[in-house]
Amino acid sequence: MYYCGICSFKSEIIEDLDEHLIWHNDNSKQEAIRNPSSVRYDILDPEFIEALAKIAHYGAITYGEFNWHKSRLTGDKGPINHIMKHIVLYQQNRQYDHIEVGNGHKYHLAAIAFNAMMEFWYCSQEEWAMNNPEKVDELQAKKETRTSSKKCVHGIPMDFHCPICYLD
Numbered sequence: 001m002y003y004c005g006i007c008s009f010k011s012e013i014i015e016d017l018d019e020h021l022i023w024h025n026d027n028s029k030q031e032a033i034r035n036p037s038s039v040r041y042d043i044l045d046p047e048f049i050e051a052l053a054k055i056a057h058y059g060a061i062t063y064g065e066f067n068w069h070k071s072r073l074t075g076d077k078g079p080i081n082h083i084m085k086h087i088v089l090y091q092q093n094r095q096y097d098h099i100e101v102g103n104g105h106k107y108h109l110a111a112i113a114f115n116a117m118m119e120f121w122y123c124s125q126e127e128w129a130m131n132n133p134e135k136v137d138e139l140q141a142k143k144e145t146r147t148s149s150k151k152c153v154h155g156i157p158m159d160f161h162c163p164i165c166y167l168d
Contacts, residue, residue: 048109048110048113051101051102051107051110052110052113052114052117054100054101054102054110055098055101055107055110055111055114056114058098058100058101059114068118068121069121072122073118073122078119079115079116079118079119079122080115080119082111082115083112083115083116083119086108086109086111086112086115087108087112089105089108090105090106090108090109090112093105094108096108096111
């Protein structure tokens with residue numbers, strides 16, 4: 001049995017280790033081929049993503065998981081108002097007000113992004129409702145029969161909109 005230290009291939013099939021190594025030399029000049037992904041997660045900043053997750057965690061503990069899915073927040077409670085609030089606080093170099101999320105004014109930027117995500121979700125739901133008017137009444141009827149003790153197959157309480165179930 002031969003063992004190739006380059007590809008960790010161990011087999012009795014390799015009859016001539018020298019020929020196998022020559023095969024490596026010939027193929028090492030080629031590059032792996034793969035279609036590029038149209039979504040580039042690799043260029044997102046991990047610290048920023050973590051800050052978003054901390055804000056989501058804080059919101060889930062304080063208000064309940066997916067609280068903002070219950071109804072569209074508007075006015076002084078709406079995401080656009082909170083985006084503006086965090087822009088002003090960031091410009092004033094004020095510390096972020098939830099120390100458990102992070103210490104420093106840069107966390108206002110993550111709060112802006114989280115609120116923008118909420119608004120994006122609201123817009124997506126409104127687009128879906130406009131494009132699927134026949135399903136809106138059906139979903140509303142289902143929502144009225146739900147109780148908070150029941151959970152969907154994804155573990156989300158039924159009085160929230162599970163983002164996966166909602167699109168089914």
